[in-house]
Amino acid sequence: xxxxxxFTEENSxxxxxxxxxxxxxxxxxxxxxxxxxxxxxxxxxxELTQEEWEAAIEFLTHTGQICDDxxxxxxxxxxxxxxxxxxxxxQHRRPPGATENTVFGPFHVDGAPVLEMGANISLDGKGETxxxxxxxxxxxxxxxEGVRIDVWSDNSEGFYDVQQPGEQPTWNNRGVFITGSxxxxxxxxxxxxxxxxxxxxxxxxxxxxxxxxxxxxxxxHFMLNHSRYxxxxxxxxxxxxxxxxxxxxxxxxxxxxxxxxxCSEEGVMWKASFDFLIVEKATKRDTERTNT
Amino acid sequence: xxxxxxFTEENSxxxxxxxxxxxxxxxxxxxxxxxxxxxxxxxxxxELTQEEWEAAIEFLTHTGQICDDxxxxxxxxxxxxxxxxxxxxxQHRRPPGATENTVFGPFHVDGAPVLEMGANISLDGKGETxxxxxxxxxxxxxxxEGVRIDVWSDNSEGFYDVQQPGEQPTWNNRGVFITGSxxxxxxxxxxxxxxxxxxxxxxxxxxxxxxxxxxxxxxxHFMLNHSRYxxxxxxxxxxxxxxxxxxxxxxxxxxxxxxxxxCSEEGVMWKASFDFLIVEKATKRDTERTNT
Numbered sequence: 001x002x003x004x005x006x007f008t009e010e011n012s013x014x015x016x017x018x019x020x021x022x023x024x025x026x027x028x029x030x031x032x033x034x035x036x037x038x039x040x041x042x043x044x045x046x047e048l049t050q051e052e053w054e055a056a057i058e059f060l061t062h063t064g065q066i067c068d069d070x071x072x073x074x075x076x077x078x079x080x081x082x083x084x085x086x087x088x089x090x091q092h093r094r095p096p097g098a099t100e101n102t103v104f105g106p107f108h109v110d111g112a113p114v115l116e117m118g119a120n121i122s123l124d125g126k127g128e129t130x131x132x133x134x135x136x137x138x139x140x141x142x143x144x145e146g147v148r149i150d151v152w153s154d155n156s157e158g159f160y161d162v163q164q165p166g167e168q169p170t171w172n173n174r175g176v177f178i179t180g181s182x183x184x185x186x187x188x189x190x191x192x193x194x195x196x197x198x199x200x201x202x203x204x205x206x207x208x209x210x211x212x213x214x215x216x217x218x219x220x221h222f223m224l225n226h227s228r229y230x231x232x233x234x235x236x237x238x239x240x241x242x243x244x245x246x247x248x249x250x251x252x253x254x255x256x257x258x259x260x261x262x263c264s265e266e267g268v269m270w271k272a273s274f275d276f277l278i279v280e281k282a283t284k285r286d287t288e289r290t291n292t
Numbered sequence: 293x294x295x296x297x298x299f300t301e302e303n304s305x306x307x308x309x310x311x312x313x314x315x316x317x318x319x320x321x322x323x324x325x326x327x328x329x330x331x332x333x334x335x336x337x338x339e340l341t342q343e344e345w346e347a348a349i350e351f352l353t354h355t356g357q358i359c360d361d362x363x364x365x366x367x368x369x370x371x372x373x374x375x376x377x378x379x380x381x382x383q384h385r386r387p388p389g390a391t392e393n394t395v396f397g398p399f400h401v402d403g404a405p406v407l408e409m410g411a412n413i414s415l416d417g418k419g420e421t422x423x424x425x426x427x428x429x430x431x432x433x434x435x436x437e438g439v440r441i442d443v444w445s446d447n448s449e450g451f452y453d454v455q456q457p458g459e460q461p462t463w464n465n466r467g468v469f470i471t472g473s474x475x476x477x478x479x480x481x482x483x484x485x486x487x488x489x490x491x492x493x494x495x496x497x498x499x500x501x502x503x504x505x506x507x508x509x510x511x512x513h514f515m516l517n518h519s520r521y522x523x524x525x526x527x528x529x530x531x532x533x534x535x536x537x538x539x540x541x542x543x544x545x546x547x548x549x550x551x552x553x554x555c556s557e558e559g560v561m562w563k564a565s566f567d568f569l570i571v572e573k574a575t576k577r578d579t580e581r582t583n584t
Binding site for chain 1: 370
């Protein structure tokens with residue numbers, strides 16, 4: 001008679017993973033085996049109690065049920081546990097010097113108007129005006145033409161236009177700019193302000209229990225697209241922001257913090273300069289090949 | 293100037309856990325630190341892609357949203373990943389010889405009628421009749437009086453009464469029996485049949501992708517309560533069941549499998565004998581003290 005191994009505390013990982021069928025897609029097998037290993041490892045390490053397990057089930061259920069077409073609490077949970085930034089970091093390992101990515105965030109909208117360089121994207125007339133300017137360069141320092149730069153930020157009260165439909169002008173603090181042969185970009189917006197992530201749901205309760213606040217430091221969003229270069233999704237951060245070291249979603253990177261300097265142009269208070277260094281798709285593939 | 297460490301792929305666990313406030317409850321700190329360690333460990337081990345992360349967010353959201361007052365898909369997810377059994381195993385480490393626990397399951401109902409020993413709990417007249425009998429003993433082999441034994445099973449079509457209100461008689465295949473001074477119990481029910489867990493939701497989709505079936509082997513539920521003894525929540529399983537080695541929720545333990553033998557009593561087809569060995573609350577505490 002063959003000895004049969006039933007589930008025990010000791011063999012739990014092997015038993016659950018051993019149940020996967022041979023026809024299971026190899027990548028799914030790899031992902032699930034690691035998930036079960038770490039999930040059981042967590043339960044064993046802390047000797048999770050029945051009551052804690054019930055609280056976890058309730059938390060996850062509530063997190064799912066508060067989601068709707070406007071709210072995604074599981075993404076918020078991923079963000080606040082650092083998982084979103086970790087996945088982004090793993091996906092976007094770049095050569096030294098290249099502009100780093102950060103979280104995409106939930107507030108991008110497709111279809112913002114393509115504007116002339118120099119245009120003002122702040123349509124509500126609120127906030128401290130700021131000139132954003134810089135260049136898009138390749139890793140050899142050559143300007144890149146034809147890069148499509150999507151920009152978006154909150155208004156001076158900490159809300160994106162899509163959070164206040166009817167209250168803010170459509171496309172307030174949004175625009176698309178396309179670089180010319182000099183690789184330069186420049187436009188006027190506002191100096192952004194910090195804002196809290198939605199904290200009236202389960203994730204907010206979690207942050208409170210962990211002694212954490214829900215604030216994100218002020219930032220301007222940028223997305224750079226070009227057929228020959230890797231997409232960049234990033235922010236630039238305001239250097240004196242009080243939440244830089246405690247961003248609720250861990251989005252800050254040293255290389256993305258910039259000084260907002262007083263601006264000499266008439267009617268503009270601040271100037272924020274930032275050069276983007278972008279990576280050719282082929283170049284990146286070469287880098288990966290070298291690394292493996 | 294103090295050097296500030298921002299989030300990176302390398303330091304992600306330390307950065308996220310370092311964010312917890314000093315006032316955080318010590319047990320919550322312990323649980324969250326381990327959760328973040330294992331969650332990030334999983335993402336790093338498999339280098340989870342953006343697309344896989346999106347699929348995970350969608351899966352978790354769907355799992356939460358299909359829950360209602362009748363359906364708990366997150367418990368089902370926990371069951372099918374072996375987490376429920378693992379938590380149960382950690383909570384109910386018992387001395388050798390003591391009856392083992394298994395999952396409680398979603399079909400227990402409080403308030404079932406207290407019946408005379410020998411009563412028939414199968415009220416729909418369907419299925420193969422079976423005499424359940426045995427003793428409740430302490431670890432020294434002495435009979436235990438006054439043990440409240442809750443029993444429940446599916447009917448011959450694989451459904452519990454609460455799954456078919458109006459179709460099955462109320463309290464069909466349920467009852468409560470209280471042991472006398474001899475510690476004996478006996479009642480008539482049916483030989484239970486295998487049934488599938490609900491597989492029309494995200495968990496069912498997951499099982500399909502993993503090449504797993506949703507079936508549970510046939511089992512009779514028992515819950516034993518007595519003020520001086522540790523509660524036992526368990527099943528007994530039918531020895532020739534085809535799903536014993538592939539229970540969708542990993543509930544089977546060797547010591548809980550019993551042979552259903554032909555019964556010589558008139559009108560009863562099978563006999564299922566099982567003695568419960570229960571642990572005094574004080575005894576269990578002593579054991580734990582010895583182990584630590």
